Amino acid sequence: MHANIIHHGAFRGVTGSCHQLFIDDARSLLIDCGLFQGAETAPDGLSGAGQPDIPFAVDGIQALVATHVHIDHVGRIPWLLAAGFKGPILCSEPSARLLPVVLADAFQLGISRDRQLVERYLKLLESRIRPLPWRTWYTVFSSSQASCRIRLQRAGHILGSAYVECEIRRADEAPVRVLFSGDLGAPHAPLLPTPQPPYRADVVVLESTYGDRVHESRATRRDRLQAVVERALGNGGTVIVPAFSIGRTQELLYEFEDILHRQRRKPGPHAAAWEKLPIHLDSPLAGRFTQLYRELQPFWDAEALARVRAGRKPLAFDQLVAIDGHDAHMANVRRLARSGEPAIVIAASGMCTGGRVLNYLKAMLHDPRHDVLFVGYQAKGTPGSDIQTYGPRGGYVDLDGERIDIRAAIHTLSGYSAHADQNDLVRFVTRMRHLPSEVRLIHGDDEARRALGKRLWNETDRRVVVLNAE
The missing domain is CATH 3.40.50.10890 (Rossmann fold)
Structure with missing residues (x-):
């Protein structure tokens, strides 16, 4: 079984995080839905800093997982709701407290400052948020033919930030575990524990913001x-x-x-x-x-x-x-x-x-x-x-x-920087007990992705297929 993923943002750049993981042909899970910043756009060019509309169908999306509440990961949620998304918004418990404040500000800046409209929007938003405890599996969808469950682990980027383990099972196929890193934090960040890699993953969708450099101590x-x-x-x-x-x-x-x-x-x-x-x-x-x-x-x-x-x-x-x-x-x-x-x-x-x-x-x-x-x-x-x-x-x-x-x-x-550097990103992958067969590099400029890809290729003895989003 392979992982079918469409990247709607943070694909050839750093911002606009939005990734769609398909459970089966009709159903999917959305990981983040963020705003683009600067000159960055979606891969198809239909979304950008001045065009936050959602250019893809939302009917089959079972849930949105918000890895953390930075605007480049959650800023397009108002437009996602306007496009007809009806599912829950899954996130960590701290993110559930922070998200309404972030999105109220984004709504007022990008859509309307009308007080009644903002309050109505926030009421809708809060009814959709489902806080999940750390390290606990949650079933997103289940049928006789396919199922999907997720687990949030601390990512150490900002308070409440998570990386997401997704396990997909389909009838007569071996389960596949797909990890979305969100934004991984650097070790020893103030207030936050250092992120620890999981035991295993089959596919890792990995950020590479600082994939070509090493931070100061x-x-x-x-x-x-x-x-x-x-x-x-x-x-x-x-x-x-x-x-x-x-x-x-x-x-x-x-x-x-x-x-x-x-x-x-x-x-x-x-x-x-x-x-x-x-x-x-x-x-x-x-x-x-x-x-x-x-x-x-x-x-x-x-x-x-x-x-x-x-x-x-x-x-x-x-x-x-x-x-x-x-x-x-x-x-x-x-x-x-x-x-x-x-x-x-x-x-x-x-x-x-x-x-x-x-x-x-x-x-x-x-x-x-x-x-x-x-x-x-x-x-x-x-x-x-x-x-x-x-x-x-x-x-x-x-x-x-x-x-x-x-x-x-x-x-x-x-x-x-609140982001992991090249050494941290490499360690996150290589310290898994069972290495993934595939790593997809996102959230990085071309130079950062290439540098990180080369090092991962060398340090995993070429047992990992590294896909640069190019």
């Missing part, structure tokens, strides 16, 4: 984060951190709290400045997610829980300043742009495609006192990618139709 990344901030302390500037509202923001807060804690215990040359340094969280949505993270504390890893038991507050420390209203946001932009006050600002969006971070960038990118720190993947065609690419060369970027010369220092810390 955790200790190195914290030191570099501290160094970037201390440069700003001397310059009288602001460190602008474009960050996704969920996942990356909470990891950064966790790391900043740790730096502040270490400076108090063993003061360095900038300890006095750190003690007064405000860390602005300028994103109401990120603030809501941070509160939900605090409420979901039982799902944190052992290290984070140990800090809580020691009386620390990893996501609610004293120097954290939350900015909610738009007027307060604009006042903060003006004040930091004019003053010599060192500060850290964490603001969405992570790829600078919109949100409050744009106002900071428009006010400060031209000024060499300031720093921009990227801690996550920047999809091609996004302003974040342009700043990351052309900023170090003294180039410019177009923001809201305005050309901004880049004079601020631009930094990238790959060690803060």
Whole structure:
């Protein structure tokens, strides 16, 4: 028996995750349904950042499995429901708490801000969500001719993120187990346990976002984060951190709290400045997610829980300043742009495609006192990618139709990526007791897929067929 899979997104790029696994000729399971970002499109070209409609039939889809709640994995759910999808939305218990907040925001940005319409949509959405416990098989469909069950395992990418084991049985055929990685996290990520590979899989559909590189160590990344901030302390500037509202923001807060804690215990040359340094969280949505993270504390890893038991507050420390209203946001932009006050600002969006971070960038990118720190993947065609690419060369970027010369220092810390790197991805496959016969590489640029494919080919002694999505 082979696995019949159609990739509707994240096939020749990183975003727009959407994969259809067929149970039989008429029935299927959908893994994720995310928005495209930047210049990326569906393989058929019918869907993209400006065309989120669902171009495939949904009648036979028995369920949607949401691996996690990042917008490039769940952002097209409103359009999936509008297309007539009637099945349940299966996800982990933390994701079930986070998903309505993510999709309410996506609905208001992409469809309508009408309050009654949003509330009606959320009521429909919440009636479809089915939270599943970790490591427990759940039957999606069963008949005398075919069946499908799934199991969620911790993926370590953001809180609630899962990889999905799917077992399909058909009459008179051996069962096949297909694994969808979703986004796998890096080991030692703040708040999250390291993902562990399963015992076996026949087919692995594997992300390859960082399939061509190896991240910095955790200790190195914290030191570099501290160094970037201390440069700003001397310059009288602001460190602008474009960050996704969920996942990356909470990891950064966790790391900043740790730096502040270490400076108090063993003061360095900038300890006095750190003690007064405000860390602005300028994103109401990120603030809501941070509160939900605090409420979901039982799902944190052992290290984070140990800090809580020691009386620390990893996501609610004293120097954290939350900015909610738009007027307060604009006042903060003006004040930091004019003053010599060192500060850290964490603001969405992570790829600078919109949100409050744009106002900071428009006010400060031209000024060499300031720093921009990227801690996550920047999809091609996004302003974040342009700043990351052309900023170090003294180039410019177009923001809201305005050309901004880049004079601020631009930094990238790959060690803060929430994605597994090449070593992690290879280990995830090779540490299975029974290797898969096939690995399909998705969620990566061409170079990343090719590099990861070559290494998997070599390290599995060519016992695994590696299919690059090309």
